[in-house]
Amino acid sequence: MSDAIDIRRVVKRYGTFTALHGVSLTIRDNEFFTLLGPSGCGKTTLLRMIAGFEDVTQGEILLFGQNIAGLEPDHRPVNTVFQNYALFPHMSVLDNVAFGLKMKGMAAGPRRARAGKMLEMVHLSAFADRLPAQLSGGQQQRVALARALAPEPRVLLLDEPLSALDLKLRQAMRVELKQLQEDTGITFIFVTHDQEEALTMSDRIAVMSAGHVQQIGSARDIYEAPVNRFVADFIGETNLLEVEVASVQAGMARVVLPGGQQVTCPSATDTLGRHALSIRPERLSLIAAEGDMTATVERVVYLGTDLQLLMRLDGGADMQVRIQNSARTDVPQIGARLGLRIEEGAARLLAD
Amino acid sequence: MAGMVPDQTPATSGDGYRRVVGPLLLPTWAMIGIFLVVPVALMAVYSFLTKEFRGGVDWQFSLAAYDQFFLNRGLFGDEPPVMEWTYITIFWRSIWQAAVATALCLAIGFPTAWFIATRPANTRGIWLFLITIPYWVNLLIRTVSLKFLIRDNGPLNEALMGAGLIDGPLPLVNTNLAVQLGLFYSYLPFMVLPVYAAVERYNFAYSEAAADLYASRWVTLREIVLPIVKPGIVAGCLLVFIPSLGAFLAPDLLGGAKTFMIGSLIDEQFKGSLGNWPFGAAVSMILMTLVMIALLVYARSTAKGGAA
Numbered sequence: 001m002s003d004a005i006d007i008r009r010v011v012k013r014y015g016t017f018t019a020l021h022g023v024s025l026t027i028r029d030n031e032f033f034t035l036l037g038p039s040g041c042g043k044t045t046l047l048r049m050i051a052g053f054e055d056v057t058q059g060e061i062l063l064f065g066q067n068i069a070g071l072e073p074d075h076r077p078v079n080t081v082f083q084n085y086a087l088f089p090h091m092s093v094l095d096n097v098a099f100g101l102k103m104k105g106m107a108a109g110p111r112r113a114r115a116g117k118m119l120e121m122v123h124l125s126a127f128a129d130r131l132p133a134q135l136s137g138g139q140q141q142r143v144a145l146a147r148a149l150a151p152e153p154r155v156l157l158l159d160e161p162l163s164a165l166d167l168k169l170r171q172a173m174r175v176e177l178k179q180l181q182e183d184t185g186i187t188f189i190f191v192t193h194d195q196e197e198a199l200t201m202s203d204r205i206a207v208m209s210a211g212h213v214q215q216i217g218s219a220r221d222i223y224e225a226p227v228n229r230f231v232a233d234f235i236g237e238t239n240l241l242e243v244e245v246a247s248v249q250a251g252m253a254r255v256v257l258p259g260g261q262q263v264t265c266p267s268a269t270d271t272l273g274r275h276a277l278s279i280r281p282e283r284l285s286l287i288a289a290e291g292d293m294t295a296t297v298e299r300v301v302y303l304g305t306d307l308q309l310l311m312r313l314d315g316g317a318d319m320q321v322r323i324q325n326s327a328r329t330d331v332p333q334i335g336a337r338l339g340l341r342i343e344e345g346a347a348r349l350l351a352d
Numbered sequence: 353m354a355g356m357v358p359d360q361t362p363a364t365s366g367d368g369y370r371r372v373v374g375p376l377l378l379p380t381w382a383m384i385g386i387f388l389v390v391p392v393a394l395m396a397v398y399s400f401l402t403k404e405f406r407g408g409v410d411w412q413f414s415l416a417a418y419d420q421f422f423l424n425r426g427l428f429g430d431e432p433p434v435m436e437w438t439y440i441t442i443f444w445r446s447i448w449q450a451a452v453a454t455a456l457c458l459a460i461g462f463p464t465a466w467f468i469a470t471r472p473a474n475t476r477g478i479w480l481f482l483i484t485i486p487y488w489v490n491l492l493i494r495t496v497s498l499k500f501l502i503r504d505n506g507p508l509n510e511a512l513m514g515a516g517l518i519d520g521p522l523p524l525v526n527t528n529l530a531v532q533l534g535l536f537y538s539y540l541p542f543m544v545l546p547v548y549a550a551v552e553r554y555n556f557a558y559s560e561a562a563a564d565l566y567a568s569r570w571v572t573l574r575e576i577v578l579p580i581v582k583p584g585i586v587a588g589c590l591l592v593f594i595p596s597l598g599a600f601l602a603p604d605l606l607g608g609a610k611t612f613m614i615g616s617l618i619d620e621q622f623k624g625s626l627g628n629w630p631f632g633a634a635v636s637m638i639l640m641t642l643v644m645i646a647l648l649v650y651a652r653s654t655a656k657g658g659a660a
Contacts, residue, residue: 053560073563080564086557090579098577151565196414 002064004029004155004187005050010059012045012211016208019045024057027155027189027204029064032181034190036198037208038234044206047157047191051080063265064154074103078155079148085140093136093143094119094128100151118146119228121180138169145180152223155187174200195235199223207231219294228266230352232278239284239319241277245349248272254350258315259293263342267349278349280324281308283346286332291339295319311340371561392640399633407627418633439617439635444614444641449603450596451530454543455537457592458585458627460536461543467585468544469551483544495534495605502533502606526608534602535592542591550584586650593641612640 013035020042027033033042036216048054051063052073061069068076079100080085087096098115119125122142132140141161147164148156158177162170167278178201181188198205199219207214207222207230215222226232229240234279243255246262253267255277268277275315295311309321309332319340323329332338372521399417402410419633424436468479481517488495502508502524524530558580562572578585600615609612614635 042570051560051564053563063531073560074568078564080561082557084557086555088561088576088580089557099562103562103566103571147565148545172431 002029003027003062004031004064005189006060006062006065007046007050008060009063009310010046010049010061011057012042012049012054013057015166017235019211020052023211023213024207024208026215027187029187030185032178032188032190032201032203034192034198034202034205035207036192036195036207036234038193040210041208042211043191043208044159045191047080047159047189050155050189051078051157052076065215076156077153079151079153080159081141081161083159083161085132085144085161087140087143087147089132092129092131093124094183096132096143097147097150100147105150114149115146118150119143119151123147133159137164137166138173141165141173145177145321149180149184149186153186155189156181158190160192161190163194170197181209182279187302199235205235207234208262209234225266225268225348226278226350228339229276229278230351232276232348232350235321237281240350241276241279241317243277243349245272245275248302248349255347255349256316257293258313261292263292264346265342265349266345269349269351276352277347278350279342279347281320283342283343284321284325285339285341286321287339289339291341292316293319293340293342295338297334297336297338301333311338393631399637400516401630403628403630404623407622407629409629414630417630420631421634421638430517441641442612442617444613445598445611446615448533449531449611449613450593450599452528452532453539453596454589454593456532456536457540457543458589460589461540462547462585465544465547469509469548469554480545480548483541487541489540494537494606495601498534498537499530499606504528512555525606526606526611528611530606531603531611531613534606535599537598538599538602539592539595542595543588546587546591547581548580550587554581555644578642588638590647598639 005028007023007025007027009022010020010022011018012023018219023042025048028203035046037043045054049056049069050063052068052071052075052319059069060067063076063078088099088223091099094112096110097099097118099115101111116125116128122145124139124142124146126169127135127139127143132143135143141164162173162177165173176199177188177190181201190198190201200217204216204218205222206216209230217225222231223235224233226238232238233238241258244256245267246254246256247252248267251270253269253273254262254264254265256262257277263324265277293313295313297309297311299310301308301310306322307325307329309323311319311321313319321340344351365445391615398409400415402412402414402416404410419433421432422436425431425433433545464483467482468476499504504521505527506522508524509518512518513521542574545581554645558576559572563569567575598615598618599613600619603611603613604619605614618632618635618639621627621629621635
């Protein structure tokens with residue numbers, strides 16, 4: 001697989017504020033790649049630099065090997081689905097979809113035929129003659145998608161395209177977007193602050209914060225093997241425990257838990273001392289006997305599919321535990337003192 | 353029918369509603385009556401009256417004013433009537449002058465409005481303020497000042513000659529160009545302000561979307577920006593064109609006999625004993641009718657365009 005986009009030490013400054021601190025990453029051809037991070041992390045800035053709406057202060061952006069950092073947006077073979085769609089309000093849905101083809105010089109006949117096909121693909125053929133304002137949010141979103149895909153870009157950029165939709169529609173669109181990406185074989189670069197969106201659709205995810213890429217990996221990688229506190233905390237829920245590292249070698253560390261017990265776990269660091277240990281709440285199980293740690297149940301939160309137990313370790317730290325809500329589950333009493341067992345390999349020592 | 357169905361008239365159109373709101377609408381009706389209906393009606397009536405020689409009118413029905421506008425019956429009024437072109441020529445010239453002034457206002461006003469609308473939000477007010485400052489000065493003073501600027505030994509010609517660009521002064525005063533400049537200068541803010549309001553509401557994401565879809569800057573301006581801000585441009589053009597059409601200060605002060613416009617023609621009819629009130633009123637009626645027809649044609653064409 002070749003690289004669709006190669007971002008090399010890209011810096012973006014606005015006056016004295018630095019939005020991106022030398023970001024490097026590569027996005028493969030045919031990949032569904034997500035830039036994930038809280039607002040202000042620089043993910044949208046990076047996307048807009050790829051599209052050409054923002055200048056590159058320093059560094060290079062290669063598109064299939066060609067440096068596009070100096071090209072105007074209308075000379076880049078990428079198309080964008082905008083956050084609020086930016087559908088042209090004075091044009092019919094069909095004319096919106098056909099606009100890119102018209103600009104590329106396609107004749108009226110084939111242009112309308114292709115735009116019609118794109119509308120068919122997003123199930124909006126019946127709405128071709130409407131104005132964008134006459135469509136619902138979900139329909140406008142599909143028009144924006146059809147418009148951006150019509151000129152057959154090599155890379156499609158999506159700037160939080162689902163954030164304006166309601167939950168049900170958002171969930172349905174996730175599946176459709178992924179399907180569309182697989183069917184068309186176009187590289188998708190998707191920007192979102194919603195980790196669930198990122199986890200469900202992406203082949204790979206770049207987690208960003210404060211203008212830095214924190215970690216790049218598959219959904220499983222970043223969820224199960226976060227490299228640092230930010231990633232562990234931002235993706236899903238986790239328990240972060242301050243622990244003493246007894247020994248570390250070859251990516252495995254032996255750490256001392258708050259109760260004094262020692263466990264061996266994968267490690268993102270190779271230094272001794274105090275580090276954060278991340279344990280996902282669903283990877284802890286309750287046992288009647290002495291476990292890896294001992295804790296008291298303080299509160300039980302009913303979540304439907306799960307029960308969330310808020311517990312306090314003997315050492316004083318808070319712990320969350322998630323257990324499945326099935327008929328066989330014994331719901332622990334508040335105040336009960338129980339052992340906690342960490343699943344094999346489920347704890348992870350973080351670099352920072 | 354009336355006996356079968358219970359009264360379902362909504363409360364907003366019932367008698368009670370009318371009793372309350374009716375009196376509250378009186379000031380509006382009074383305004384429209386005093387400032388719109390009565391003056392226009394007076395003008396319409398006067399145009400069908402007989403001229404009084406010391407100015408004013410005799411209350412006697414006559415078509416003489418319209419006859420004078422359209423037909424030439426010779427010096428003593430006893431020849432067979434032929435088409436009279438004098439006043440139609442003045443109309444035509446006025447329309448042309450006003451159109452050029454409107455085009456000038458658009459050419460300068462659109463970039464100006466664009467510039468202001470794309471400044472940071474907290475500085476836009478200052479720019480708009482600067483645009484309106486000259487208009488605190490009386491129109492007469494501004495027009496006379498413009499004449500001083502462009503006359504043969506005025507600063508413009510002296511600067512051009514001083515720079516060696518021209519040998520003799522450009523004869524600007526008493527030309528069509530001078531009148532066009534005068535009208536342009538008189539009404540520029542009426543173009544800038546509505547266009548600014550439209551551009552300020554324009555969502556620049558549309559321009560980004562167009563560029564993303566391979567449109568150059570010019571194509572984006574033509575296909576996206578202009579159609580979206582068109583209502584502001586149309587409003588600006590109307591606000592400049594209509595008063596330019598009836599203007600008399602700029603043509604009187606900056607133009608000569610060859611640049612005589614409708615405004616001056618009407619103005620003359622109401623001055624002293626040489627005037628002709630019915631004729632002045634008739635010219636005004638014809639002008640107003642033309643403007644109304646033009647507006648109706650435009651409104652109908654956009655209504656059709658919007659539905660298609």
